[in-house]
Every structure is written in structure tokens, then in C-alpha cells.
Amino acid sequence: DAEITQSPRHKITETGRQVTLACHQTWNHNNMFWYRQDLGHGLRLIHYSYGVQDTNKGEVSDGYSVSRSNTEDLPLTLESAASSQTSVYFCASRSSGTNEQFFGPGTRLTVL
Amino acid sequence: QKEVEQNSGPLSVPEGAIASLNCTYSDRGSQSFFWYRQYSGKSPELIMFIYSNGDKEDGRFTAQLNKASQYVSLLIRDSQPSDSATYLCAVTGNTPLVFGKGTRLSVIA
Secondary structure: OOOEEEEOOEEEEOOOOOEEEEEEEOOOOOEEEEEEEEOOOEEEEEEEEEEOOEEEEOOOOOOEEEOOOOOOEOOEEEOOOOHHHOEEEEEEEEOOOOOOEEEOOOEEEEEO | OOOEEOOOOOEEEEOOOOEEEEEEEOOOOOOEEEEEEEOOOOOOEEEEEEOOOEEEEEOOEEEEEEOOOOEEEEEEOOOOHHHOEEEEEEEEOOOOOEEOOOEEEEEEO
16 A cells, blocks of 8 residues: 655654654655644644655745655755754645645654 | 634534534635544544535535635534544645644544
8 A cells, every 4th residue: 555654753852963854655646745733833834845856945944954856755854953843743745636635644853 | 825724622512413613714716625634643634625616425524615705614423532633624726735723623422
């Protein structure tokens, strides 16, 4: 079955360290997205990609970057982790035809 | 600024009743409308989508869309305690999905 996976599922890091969260999908979707979810804010879009070599900023992109070298993967990098980036991060992929979007299981990141 | 508004709840309904969840959106160009269910500590799960005005039924779930009023709703018939979750409304016009903050539903046995 096609799926979307994220790793690690839990991560504790220190302020100032670079962190990369992995996202891998086997749906063969061109569209991939990264969100963070915090109490009181709901799901907020960080970055997204509509295909290989395409990346776009979302509403809360500062301090984050992505790269898309193949269809299956969209890693999210925190260049210099800050305590404000403690959150739950969800990756998602979406069918271009139906717009149905599916989420990965999430990564809980704690920045100390 | 594209916005999707939902009542945060909690919405409490007795077991077996109909739960009605509502959502309004600001972008008149929106074309696709989705309902996600999110259990505590889990990721959002797509449960319904609707593209045309009117009703769409899938089992105990009915999605209703009124584009003129910019309103979309989700009805859950015969509510069960297992339906207790946060329900997220999402809207798109072929841009990234815009999500509401969700309505927390509690079904009381």
C-alpha cells in the first residue's frame, strides 16, 4: 500500500543545532507540504513543493528550508533550531487530480 | 488573506445523536472542500471531500456545501464515542490547503 512516512518520530535537540526531518511518500504525488501544529494556531504551512526542484515558502517559513531532489522525498531543515520551533511537524502529499491530501504520522520536535 | 473559520467547541452530543460541524471560508475562488478527523496525538485523517454544491453522503457522514453562502458543514449521524476527536475543515482553489483551527467534538456515552 502507498504511504507517507516521517522520521524521526520524536526528536530532542539543543538551541542552535541544525536539524533535518525526513518525509518519504510512495503515492508518487508531485505535491508535498510541511506543516507545524501548535495549540491555538492549528496547522500552519511552512514550505511546499509542486515537483522536483520546485520549492515555495508558506506562511511560517522563517528558519526553515526544504529541497526536492526526487518525487518521493521532501526533507525539512531547521538551520539553527530555536525554542520557538518546538512543535509537532506534519508532512503531507497531495494528488494533483483530486486534491486529496494525506498526512504522515508526524514528528514531535523539542528544542531545549 | 484566505481564512477558514470554525467554532473551536467543544461540541458535546449524546451517543446516537446527530453532530453538526460548521465551517465558513473567505475565498470565493475555492473549489475543493475537505473534512479531516484528528484524534489526540495523531495526524489528520481525510474523511470527506466535496466539490459541488449540495450534499454528499458516505456512511454515517454527510458533507454539505453552499458556495453562495461560503459555507460547508459535516453531519455525523448516530454519533459514537469513537467519533470524539477534533474535526478540521480545509479549503483550496488549487493552492495549498487552508485549514481551520478545528472543532473539538465530544460524544457522551
